[in-house]
Amino acid sequence: xxxxxxxxxxxxxxxxxxxxxxxxxxxxxxxxxxxxxxxxxxxxxxxxxxxxxxxxxxxxxxxxxxxxxxxxxxxxxxxxxxxxxxxxxxxxxxxxxxxxxxxxxxxxxxxxxxxxxxxxxxxxxxxxxxxxxxxxxxxxxxxxxxxxxxxxxxxxxxxxxxxxxxxxxxxxxxxxxxxxxxxxxxxxxxxxxxxxxxxxxxxxxxxxxxxxxxxxxxxxxxxxxxxxxxxxxxxxxxxxxxxxxxxxxxxxxxxxxxxxxxxxxxxxxxxxxxxxxxxxxxxxxxxxxxxxxxx
Amino acid sequence: xxxxxxxxxxxxxxxxxxxxxxxxxxxxxxxxxxxxxxxxxxxxxxxxxxxxxxxxxxxxxxxxxxxxxxxxxxxxxxxxxxxxxxxxxxxxxxxxxxxxxxxxxxxxxxxxxxxxxxxxxxxxxxxxxxxxxxxxxxxxxxxxxxxxxxxxxxxxxxxxxxxxxxxxxxxxxxxxxxxxxxxxxxxxxxxxxxxxxxxxxxxxxxxxxxxxxxxxxxxxxxxxxxxxxxxxxxxxxxxxxxxxxxxxxxxxxxxxxxxxxxxxxxxxxxxxxxxxxxxxxxxxxxxxxxxxxxxxxxxxxxxxxxxxxxxxxxxxxxxxxxxxxxxxxxxxxxxxxxxxxxxxxxxxxxxxxxxxxxxxxxxxxxxxxxxxxxxxxxxxxxx
Amino acid sequence: xxxxxxxxxxxxxxxxxxxxxxxxxxxxxxxxxxxxxxxxxxxxxxxxxxxxxxxxxxxxxxxxxxxxxxxxxxxxxxxxxxxxxxxxxxxxxxxxxxxxxxxxxxxxxxxxxxxxxxxxxxxxxxxxxxxxxxxxxxxxxxxxxxxxxxxxxxxxxxxxxxxxxxxxxxxxxxxxxxxxxxxxxxxxxxxxxxxxxxxxxxxxxxxxxxxxxxxxxxxxxxxxxxxxxxxxxxxxxxxxxxxxxxxxxxxxxxxxxxxxxxxxxxxxxxx
Numbered sequence: 001x002x003x004x005x006x007x008x009x010x011x012x013x014x015x016x017x018x019x020x021x022x023x024x025x026x027x028x029x030x031x032x033x034x035x036x037x038x039x040x041x042x043x044x045x046x047x048x049x050x051x052x053x054x055x056x057x058x059x060x061x062x063x064x065x066x067x068x069x070x071x072x073x074x075x076x077x078x079x080x081x082x083x084x085x086x087x088x089x090x091x092x093x094x095x096x097x098x099x100x101x102x103x104x105x106x107x108x109x110x111x112x113x114x115x116x117x118x119x120x121x122x123x124x125x126x127x128x129x130x131x132x133x134x135x136x137x138x139x140x141x142x143x144x145x146x147x148x149x150x151x152x153x154x155x156x157x158x159x160x161x162x163x164x165x166x167x168x169x170x171x172x173x174x175x176x177x178x179x180x181x182x183x184x185x186x187x188x189x190x191x192x193x194x195x196x197x198x199x200x201x202x203x204x205x206x207x208x209x210x211x212x213x214x215x216x217x218x219x220x221x222x223x224x225x226x227x228x229x230x231x232x233x234x235x236x237x238x239x240x241x242x243x244x245x246x247x248x249x250x251x252x253x254x255x256x257x258x259x260x261x262x263x264x265x266x267x268x269x270x271x272x273x274x275x276x277x278x279x280x281x282x283x284x285x286x287x288x289x290x291x292x293x294x295x
Numbered sequence: 296x297x298x299x300x301x302x303x304x305x306x307x308x309x310x311x312x313x314x315x316x317x318x319x320x321x322x323x324x325x326x327x328x329x330x331x332x333x334x335x336x337x338x339x340x341x342x343x344x345x346x347x348x349x350x351x352x353x354x355x356x357x358x359x360x361x362x363x364x365x366x367x368x369x370x371x372x373x374x375x376x377x378x379x380x381x382x383x384x385x386x387x388x389x390x391x392x393x394x395x396x397x398x399x400x401x402x403x404x405x406x407x408x409x410x411x412x413x414x415x416x417x418x419x420x421x422x423x424x425x426x427x428x429x430x431x432x433x434x435x436x437x438x439x440x441x442x443x444x445x446x447x448x449x450x451x452x453x454x455x456x457x458x459x460x461x462x463x464x465x466x467x468x469x470x471x472x473x474x475x476x477x478x479x480x481x482x483x484x485x486x487x488x489x490x491x492x493x494x495x496x497x498x499x500x501x502x503x504x505x506x507x508x509x510x511x512x513x514x515x516x517x518x519x520x521x522x523x524x525x526x527x528x529x530x531x532x533x534x535x536x537x538x539x540x541x542x543x544x545x546x547x548x549x550x551x552x553x554x555x556x557x558x559x560x561x562x563x564x565x566x567x568x569x570x571x572x573x574x575x576x577x578x579x580x581x582x583x584x585x586x587x588x589x590x591x592x593x594x595x596x597x598x599x600x601x602x603x604x605x606x607x608x609x610x611x612x613x614x615x616x617x618x619x620x621x622x623x624x625x626x627x628x629x630x631x632x633x634x635x636x637x638x639x640x641x642x643x644x645x646x647x648x649x650x651x652x653x654x655x656x657x658x659x660x661x662x663x664x665x666x667x668x669x670x671x672x673x674x675x676x677x678x
Numbered sequence: 679x680x681x682x683x684x685x686x687x688x689x690x691x692x693x694x695x696x697x698x699x700x701x702x703x704x705x706x707x708x709x710x711x712x713x714x715x716x717x718x719x720x721x722x723x724x725x726x727x728x729x730x731x732x733x734x735x736x737x738x739x740x741x742x743x744x745x746x747x748x749x750x751x752x753x754x755x756x757x758x759x760x761x762x763x764x765x766x767x768x769x770x771x772x773x774x775x776x777x778x779x780x781x782x783x784x785x786x787x788x789x790x791x792x793x794x795x796x797x798x799x800x801x802x803x804x805x806x807x808x809x810x811x812x813x814x815x816x817x818x819x820x821x822x823x824x825x826x827x828x829x830x831x832x833x834x835x836x837x838x839x840x841x842x843x844x845x846x847x848x849x850x851x852x853x854x855x856x857x858x859x860x861x862x863x864x865x866x867x868x869x870x871x872x873x874x875x876x877x878x879x880x881x882x883x884x885x886x887x888x889x890x891x892x893x894x895x896x897x898x899x900x901x902x903x904x905x906x907x908x909x910x911x912x913x914x915x916x917x918x919x920x921x922x923x924x925x926x927x928x929x930x931x932x933x934x935x936x937x938x939x940x941x942x943x944x945x946x947x948x949x
Contacts, residue, residue, distance in 0.1 A: 005771070007767070007771075008767040008771040011763040011764055011766060011767035012763070012764045012767050012768075014760040014763065014764075015760050015761065015763070015764040015823055015827060018760065018816070018819050018820045018823055019786065019820055019823055019824065021801070021820070022794070022798055022801070022816060022817055022819075022820030022821075023786055023789065023820045023821075023824075024786075025797065025801075026793070026794040026795075026796070026797035026798050026801070027789065027793060027794065027797075029796075029797035029800070030793050030794070030796060030797055033796065033797070088688075088692075089692055092685060092688045092689060092692060095685055097682060097685050097686075097689075099686075099689065101935075103689050103692065103693065104935060105932045105935050106692070106693045106696050106697060107692065107696055108931050108935055109696050109697060109700060109931070110696050110700070111931075112877065112924070112927045112928050112930075112931040113700060113924050113927070113928075114880065114881040114883075114898070114899055114902070114923060114924065114927070115881055115883060115899070116881075116883050116899040116900075116902050116903040117899075117902060117920040117923055117924050119903070120902060120903070120905070120916050120920055121699055121700065121702075121703045121920065122699070124703065124706070124913055124916070124917070125699060125702065127913075130913065132699070132702045135721075165695075165699065169696065222788040225790065226790040226791060226792070228791065228792075228883070228884055229883045229884070229899075229903070232883075232887075232903060233903050246790075246792075247790055247791065247792045250792035251792060251795075251884075254792070254795070254796050255888060260796060263792075263796065264796060266792070267790070267792045267793040267794075267795075267796065268793065270790045270792055270793060271789060271790055271793040274788050274789065274790050275785065275788075278785050278788050279785075282781065282784070282785075
């Protein structure tokens with residue numbers, strides 16, 4: 001097709017403008033700003049070029065390091081839970097039975113709820129006086145009511161619970177899509193070979209949904225790395241910084257304290273971690289696709 | 296506000312209420328000011344913000360509306376907090392200083408006079424708890440959540456032990472000094488460890504007050520506003536059984552109350568500064584201050600009103616409150632207060648919440664971070 | 679049938695897990711003040727609408743909903759138009775760098791917001807687009823374009839090129855072919871992408887928080903997150919507002935659930 005090159009560019013032009021101006025440029029700008037020291041409430045300091053100083057500080061900043069650990073814990077705990085529960089959901093939804101449509105609709109509800117609504121909802125559930133959590137655990141025995149959001153460990157667990165609840169359906173749907181591409185014949189031939197349900201699962205289902213699992217892993221990990229809404233509404237990073245995830249720390253530094261240079265360094269750090277993770281997953285994905293194709 | 300609208304026809308006041316956490320409220324207001332929001336004309340500032348807002352160029356200098364002669368009619372300490380580099384940026388609306396509330400019935404039962412030192416308070420609480428044998432009763436209720444209020448509380452212990460938060464003159468942190476470290480350790484081991492419920496680590500003012508008014512705490516640290524709620528028979532189970540005192544200290548030092556309070560400021564991006572000032576002037580006028588005081592029990596910021604017979608009748612403890620205000624200590628004013636506060640909040644919260652932390656170590660780390668921030672102020676241009 | 683029973687039990691369990699928390703919140707919104715603060719909490723409310731009244735009148739909920747509708751609607755429309763153009767180009771023109779472009783799009787959609795937020799704010803500040811609809815809409819378009827383009831490309835690829843070739847042979851220009859032939863066939867895919875983008879824009883919080891600070895233009899998520907509490911948390915009002923904010927979304931989701939499931943898994947299976 002002649003002239004197709006030019007036409008293609010013409011069609012792509014608006015996209016490139018928006019993405020270029022509002023996504024790519026900010027990344028480079030963040031990068032640039034991280035080499036300066038800029039503090040909004042001290043305008044007479046001006047913008048001083050400090051090279052790698054912000055990054056050196058980040059490396060030795062115990063809060064940043066702790067924040068990284070908290071974020072990693074968050075990702076490492078929520079993702080496997082979501083995949084497991086999502087797999088369970090998908091397996092049930094894959095079966096043909098009456099009410100399957102209704103189940104699918106119901107499963108989408110947590111996903112449809114806005115994150116801030118979900119966060120307020122869970123904050124209320126964990127309330128130490130009126131919350132569902134305490135009612136379910138202790139009934140009318142109000143003396144034993146606890147305040148999960150008041151203690152560092154439980155607060156982090158509460159945030160993770162809220163996250164898993166909201167996003168498991170998403171993982172479930174992606175896995176469901178993978179399940180549905182498995183042809184029935186494979187199961188039938190496995191049955192003929194004398195395989196039981198568990199063996200069918202292990203040798204037919206699991207390998208073939210590996211791409212879907214990896215994709216769910218990919219999307220969910222990237223999203224979990226950038227969790228913000230939950231923390232902002234439920235705990236504001238506390239108690240004792242227990243829920244101070246990276247994106248929240250960056251927000252505090254940049255928008256609350258006005259330390260734009262340092263905040264940019266945090267942002268760039270998070271960006272590179274995301275990038276590294278994405279690239280790793282994408283490679284794993286491609287490898288598994290190749291494997292699946294050659295099978 | 297309806298009054299103001301009546302007297303100034305054509306003007307409508309739109310009130311926006313923000314989150315009740317001072318920290319969150321700060322982030323909200325500063326974000327609007329950063330966005331050069333022209334919708335917000337007047338805002339209230341916590342006592343530690345004027346320097347920051349002034350330095351960043353967000354608050355309008357009010358000198359031409361608010362001359363020195365008028366300024367001297369207000370309480371000195373809050374007014375000082377509104378000044379930055381020779382100009383004034385806010386008008387004190389409410390004044391606050393930490394107070395100790397206690398159950399006079401329980402103390403009388405055990406023949407205790409109000410404690411003059413923190414160790415004495417802990418001992419009294421322990422005795423009362425042992426004697427009452429009520430599993431729901433706790434010894435102390437205060438605000439130890441990771442937010443600005445935590446600083447207010449902790450400052451009272453640290454300064455009551457002869458320590459300081461930081462040295463404003465030499466621009467170095469003072470948290471790693473022994474008096475400060477000891478004070479923090481005391482709070483963790485004695486107060487939270489022995490007489491207060493763990494829940495206080497998540498409390499701001501409303502929750503801590505609720506615990507007290509429900510009759511579940513012997514001692515309570517809060518601002519003056521709590522007096523009314525505690526004595527309101529409709530909302531409090533301990534009405535009539537409450538007394539106030541100045542906060543205790545550590546042996547050998549004077550008791551310290553943190554200065555709190557809210558000021559009214561005008562946004563530099565307001566399109567109607569004159570009108571905005573009229574509103575500020577109105578709200579802080581002697582007449583309005585008296586009305587607010589009579590209606591809510593909040594002490595006024597104009598000194599003359601402390602001699603007003605009507606107020607004295609409604610709020611008999613006004614003279615002792617005045618004494619407390621005159622001795623209240625403000626947090627040092629500085630444009631970098633927010634980063635410093637965040638560092639301190641972090642340090643205090645983790646020192647208090649985790650029982651086995653090495654407090655001296657953490658204090659040293661916090662001090663190092665604070666020094667870094669304070670260093671930024673060296674070489675500030677002359678006013 | 680044992681299998682059927684087991685399935686029903688699991689389904690019920692899943693249903694409960696998914697619905698109970700939200701149901702609790704909805705029930706709370708129908709309580710009155712004393713039932714709300716009862717300790718232990720009452721389970722079944724008597725049906726009061728006081729919280730709804732409060733949420734609407736005191737907190738101006740309708741304004742937030744209107745703002746969200748404007749921003750999300752505009753952003754979705756523009757995103758789908760621009761994205762479709764790009765997707766069509768990607769699907770039709772088999773150019774060497776399309777694969778790379780697709781991967782790049784995926785990588786870009788994974789940027790953490792914090793890495794972009796500061797400079798985006800600065801840009802909007804400089805052109806005075808803070809606290810304006812167009813400012814937030816622009817940010818949203820940039821945020822959703824990558825994923826929208828990805829999904830749309832997948833759908834456009836499904837339209838058989840032969841139909842288009844036939845139209846071209848019949849004398850249509852490429853744009854006419856696009857309009858008359860391809861669009862109708864790709865419409866379901868476009869609707870799916872539009873739905874996903876709309877839901878994302880409606881729920882977006884971070885950028886709305888930092889760009890829209892004036893209540894006149896604030897969107898629903900910011901309104902709900904910052905629900906005012908001068909001395910106490912108005913849980914009843916929050917529950918009412920949340921219910922009102924979410925039910926339209928749930929309705930939308932249920933109506934188009936097939937499409938949504940397809941759209942979400944489009945990338946999974948084919949991409």
